Amino acid sequence: MPSLQEFIKDSINSAPAEPVKLSDAVAIEEVPTPALIIDLDLFERNLDKMQTYLRNNSIDLRCHTKMHKCPIIAHKQIDAGAIGVCAATVSEAEVMQTNGITNVLITSPVVTPEKIDRVITLGVDNPDLQMVIDDIEIANLFNKAAKRSGIQLSVLIDLDPGMGRTGIEMGDPALTLGNHIVDNCDSLRFGGLQMYAGHCMHIEGFENRRGKYNHIMGKGAETKTLFEESGIEVPVFSGGGTGTFNIEAGLGLMTELQAGSYIFMDIEYREIGGEGSERFEDFEPSLFVLVTAISKPQQRLITVDAGFKSFASDKMAPEFRDVEGVIFHWGGDEHGIIQLTNPSREINLGDKLPMLTPHCDPTVNLYDYYYPVRDGMVEELWPITARGRSQ
Ligand SMILES: Cc1ncc(COP(=O)(O)O)c(C=O)c1O
Numbered sequence: 001m002p003s004l005q006e007f008i009k010d011s012i013n014s015a016p017a018e019p020v021k022l023s024d025a026v027a028i029e030e031v032p033t034p035a036l037i038i039d040l041d042l043f044e045r046n047l048d049k050m051q052t053y054l055r056n057n058s059i060d061l062r063c064h065t066k067m068h069k070c071p072i073i074a075h076k077q078i079d080a081g082a083i084g085v086c087a088a089t090v091s092e093a094e095v096m097q098t099n100g101i102t103n104v105l106i107t108s109p110v111v112t113p114e115k116i117d118r119v120i121t122l123g124v125d126n127p128d129l130q131m132v133i134d135d136i137e138i139a140n141l142f143n144k145a146a147k148r149s150g151i152q153l154s155v156l157i158d159l160d161p162g163m164g165r166t167g168i169e170m171g172d173p174a175l176t177l178g179n180h181i182v183d184n185c186d187s188l189r190f191g192g193l194q195m196y197a198g199h200c201m202h203i204e205g206f207e208n209r210r211g212k213y214n215h216i217m218g219k220g221a222e223t224k225t226l227f228e229e230s231g232i233e234v235p236v237f238s239g240g241g242t243g244t245f246n247i248e249a250g251l252g253l254m255t256e257l258q259a260g261s262y263i264f265m266d267i268e269y270r271e272i273g274g275e276g277s278e279r280f281e282d283f284e285p286s287l288f289v290l291v292t293a294i295s296k297p298q299q300r301l302i303t304v305d306a307g308f309k310s311f312a313s314d315k316m317a318p319e320f321r322d323v324e325g326v327i328f329h330w331g332g333d334e335h336g337i338i339q340l341t342n343p344s345r346e347i348n349l350g351d352k353l354p355m356l357t358p359h360c361d362p363t364v365n366l367y368d369y370y371y372p373v374r375d376g377m378v379e380e381l382w383p384i385t386a387r388g389r390s391q
Contacts, residue, residue: 012389017072027377036288038373061256062103063263066087066107067361069092071386073263083103109166120145131153132156132194155189157181159194194238242265265286289357293351297337306318312359313330318358319356325340
């Protein structure tokens with residue numbers, strides 16, 4: 001009988017992470033639905049485009065794995081030039097580290113003894129692990145735990161960008177925490193600042209987004225200056241995402257970008273608008289849910305086999321990639337009902353069609369495997385190793 005901690009460790013160690021090679025390649029039409037498919041050509045274009053853009057602008061990429069939850073994809077991002085990854089939860093970090101990705105920043109605070117212990121356990125095997133901290137008492141707890149294990153844990157101070165989600169208030173409160181870490185926490189190493197202005201990522205209209213983001217990040221820059229004037233070097237300023245990828249360079253503040261969604265994209269991001277374009281099309285949707293038409297309950301309706309259990313549904317509805325003139329209505333857990341207002345093509349029972357995801361991160365979390373597709377064929381499956389790892 002395992003203890004809870006042993007069970008968690010075993011389940012992470014045994015979670016599938018390697019590609020599952022198929023004995024025979026399968027045509028996309030033969031894939032059982034609903035299935036999460038990746039268009040590999042578009043995926044690779046997104047990968048290269050972000051890396052090239054950031055390299056040309058002297059910003060590192062620390063891609064966020066909360067979105068894809070897949071060590072195979074994280075390795076591809078690192079091979080393409082990313083310096084490391086982010087994890088939103090301790091268990092995502094455990095999955096990444098177990099599968100050979102060591103440069104990991106945990107971007108959300110943890111405060112309870114059992115999670116602090118898990119972070120320290122990761123740090124024992126991995127000097128490149130980094131943790132965010134936004135509270136003096138929690139810094140003390142991490143310091144004690146790190147000392148007990150004989151390690152130096154690298155920490156970034158998480159700044160609240162005014163979003164009110166996580167982070168310490170900018171200015172003097174952040175500096176007080178910084179001084180405390182430097183002066184009183186000899187088992188913590190101050191690595192820099194994190195500031196993720198998530199409330200800016202989906203502001204519609206590029207100029208609108210840039211204006212608001214620049215204003216908010218200006219306050220982050222003031223806090224960085226405050227640290228430096230107090231004699232605390234800030235070697236790393238980490239944050240930003242897909243929605244601000246081409247705003248950061250103009251600010252000159254971010255040393256590393258935490259972008260996640262760029263690799264898959266989704267409808268929510270497409271709608272925010274790009275620089276000089278109505279839609280945000282710098283990156284192309286490469287992730288789709290393949291669905292099958294399974295019923296024609298009425299003349300102008302056709303039902304597909306994908307509902308709330310197949311698409312995360314926080315705001316928008318899914319859309320077909322290749323069919324226009326239809327409206328998607330949620331039909332419950334397993335069903336989506338397609339209203340055929342003026343369909344651009346006929347949909348028959350048994351047809352399999354790719355749909356764009358409204359929001360990629362929580363949709364990915366609903367699936368066990370990706371089906372990567374090239375030239376209409378699937379040769380292997382990629383396990384979504386950290387799916388469900390919200391702890
Ligand atoms: C802390 C943090 N950094 C980066 C990101 C990545 O953002 P995006 O998927 O918009 O690129 C997120 C996403 O929620 C996040 O929470």
